[in-house]
Amino acid sequence: MTVTSFPSIASRTFPQAHSIEMISELLSSVLGGSQHLLILLPTWTAALWILWYCWKFILSPHFYKDEPPIYPYYIPFIGHLRSFIQDAGSLVKKAESCFGEGKLFGVQIAGKKLYIITSAEGTKEFYRNTTALDFTAFQLDTLKQFGMSPAGCKLMSKHIQGRTNGRDRINIDLIVDVHHRNLHSSANLGQIASPVAEYISNALRLETLPEQCIRFPGPRTEGKVVSLYTLCEEVILRANITGFWGNDLLDIAPDLVSTTSTLDRRFHNLLLRIPRLLEPEVYNLRDKVLDYFDRYMDIPMKARTSLSPLIKELEQTSRDLGLSQRDIAVYHLAWLLASNNNIHAACFWVLAHLAESPDLANKVREETAGIARNALSFSPAEALKDNQLPCLMALWREVLRFYGGPHTSGRHVQEDTVFTGKRLRRGASLLVATSTLQRDKAVWGADADEFVPNRFLRSPYLAKVANYRPFGGGISHCSGQHLAFVEMAMVVACLLDRFDMQIVPGVEETAFPQPFKAAPLLGIMHVREGDDKLVMLVPRLTGR
């Protein structure tokens, strides 16, 4: 008899088979009395596995009907870890087609339940529920995963006077206030954006293009062939790093651009609490960047060149709270990732589509000419006016919709709670499945899976629908969204004003680059490995 017939035996005898000996007896009878270990061990294992599987995915859902269903998996504890890391998007799609569109369901990642929200209603409730799904608790957990010491975490969660978002204020709220103060008011945003814009403007000239992005130099007058992906990575990351931390940080950490870029692709593994043993590289990169910031802070603040007011205030506030230098380094790391993750990938997709469509590039060139020519007196508030750059704004919004990765926001459940009618237990985690929401045909129409550059020009109301969540929502709504647009606009304006983006002569036309859909990224998808968009940048006579 094979193990596949075990369930019929189990239904006959299982109520008594609660001890190992009884199972052993049962198996022995099934095997005709054979006690041979080599046969018994795998048979026992298979039998126990079948019992576990039947209980977990057939019987227990009947007992726990008020909890979201869990997508079946084969290896206890480990669950969907491998498929989630390798291709989170496909896993979510398969699970959604198993349970039905818009349903809340769970996957199992290394011993933890991770619930996935695929409906607009669920997303609204996610951002509204600021107690059981407290964002601050998520931030504290993120800091812990980024390397903050237990003493540092305790200090950050210490109560202070006053209330915020319906709860008592804690020390970390003072830091969040610094983000908001510096990035929400247009005067402060101007102060933050101006050195970043200046860096971008200076870097995007024929003679100063970063050499990492140049593929074939060619004679000077003819132009240069560049990788658009590397150009965005080099220019935007360097602009942000020097704009925020001044020149000293890159002197201490010359490889910080490439390190940040790699960390950006992997840091979700820290947030998902994947153990160091399974993902050593991401922990090593994290520690390397912490060492850089530690050394950076050895330079007295007054002696650092061109430090931005935001970073100055963040560091000073953390010192005043009594955080150790190593714990403040964790804050710098968090800010490095928050300010850099997403933006260069999003900017790449904007440029790749402009390079593909000369008509659209001409319209955007006309809109943005003023920005490129007045880079030093550039006003973010002007650029952000909705009717100021209509074609570029529509293209940006479509990039954020179409290339939005499988997930954006995540939370850890702080207390048992009822969510969209289902009970969630404390300790589980939740993710918003952005790409599912942003590709829903019922909202976006039959062309939801196509890239339509003027979609938001055609239907501006789409920027406000609950299915559109590139910057999250509620109290955790991204403070950097305006800065991100301004940086992208500056790159686009300078490139289009100074260059024509032409097809590379002698290089066969290749397919349009594809996004790397597999990673469970929090934010915008990067380009698939090996894909890129090469263009020939030919100087324009009218460009400045």
Ligand code: HEM
């Ligand atoms: C295309 C670029 C960007 C995208 C798609 C993006 C996306 C997001 C999302 C989805 C959230 C919500 C997270 C949650 O609810 O769990 C968020 C929060 C946040 N983002 Fe961004 N972001 C971008 C650029 C930036 C930049 C450039 C900065 C900083 C300069 C920044 C700083 C922050 C901060 C500090 C938060 C936490 C909320 C707060 O304290 O304000 N982001 N972002």
